[in-house]
Amino acid sequence: MPGTTMTPEDKHELTCARFSFISPDSRVEFRGSESFVSEQIALVHHRISEILAESGGVVDDEADPVAERGKTSLEVFYQNARTREGRGALQDSILIFASYMQAHQNKHEFTIEDLNFCFDLLNIRRPRSLANTLGILKRDRRLLHGGSRRGAYTLSEKGRERARRLLS
Numbered sequence: 001m002p003g004t005t006m007t008p009e010d011k012h013e014l015t016c017a018r019f020s021f022i023s024p025d026s027r028v029e030f031r032g033s034e035s036f037v038s039e040q041i042a043l044v045h046h047r048i049s050e051i052l053a054e055s056g057g058v059v060d061d062e063a064d065p066v067a068e069r070g071k072t073s074l075e076v077f078y079q080n081a082r083t084r085e086g087r088g089a090l091q092d093s094i095l096i097f098a099s100y101m102q103a104h105q106n107k108h109e110f111t112i113e114d115l116n117f118c119f120d121l122l123n124i125r126r127p128r129s130l131a132n133t134l135g136i137l138k139r140d141r142r143l144l145h146g147g148s149r150r151g152a153y154t155l156s157e158k159g160r161e162r163a164r165r166l167l168s
Contacts (some may be wrong), residue, residue: 018117023051034138052115074121081166090127091137092166093119098144099163109147112143 013138019037020029021044028048030040077100083092097118101107107114112130119126127133134153138144146152155163 021048026051029045033086040118061118062153070114074118077104083166090129090133091141091143092121093124094130094133094137094156095143095159097165098153099160109149109152111147111151 013166017032018029019041021027028044030037047164074097078093078096083089083096094115097115098110100118101110101114112134115130116126121159134144137159138153139159143156143162144153145156147154
């Protein structure tokens with residue numbers, strides 16, 4: 001609305017939920033408030049069920065709609081990692097989230113928005129110093145490289161190795 005300023009809470013509400021469905025013939029993605037995404041899923045649920053049935057897939061109405069079929073959820077992935085407490089914990093979390101996106105979502109570049117989505121999904125308070133921490137991981141620690149566009153990052157070989165140690 002013209003003249004209306006969004007509060008941080010409004011912005012958070014707009015980015016707190018995401019649903020994605022991809023098949024050989026279809027791609028559906030919704031982002032927004034949980035109520036918006038739930039309404040959209042209800043509208044396409046029947047067609048998605050048909051697509052899955054036609055391809056031999058299984059429809060599980062109890063399944064987590066955010067988790068991809070046959071993939072490890074971010075929550076399980078994060079719980080299986082060994083992160084430091086206090087100082088360094090944020091850096092470890094970033095590496096774990098980036099590793100998850102790369103391994104389970106085929107997403108080799110990530111942004112602050114992607115990381116905030118991970119924090120939201122796990123009900124972890126968003127860090128205020130995320131941009132600064134990403135800069136440290138890139139410049140000082142050499143665990144990240146800049147991505148193909150401004151504000152995008154990728155794991156460096158050193159970052160991938162550190163993430164592997166956290167996950168082993």
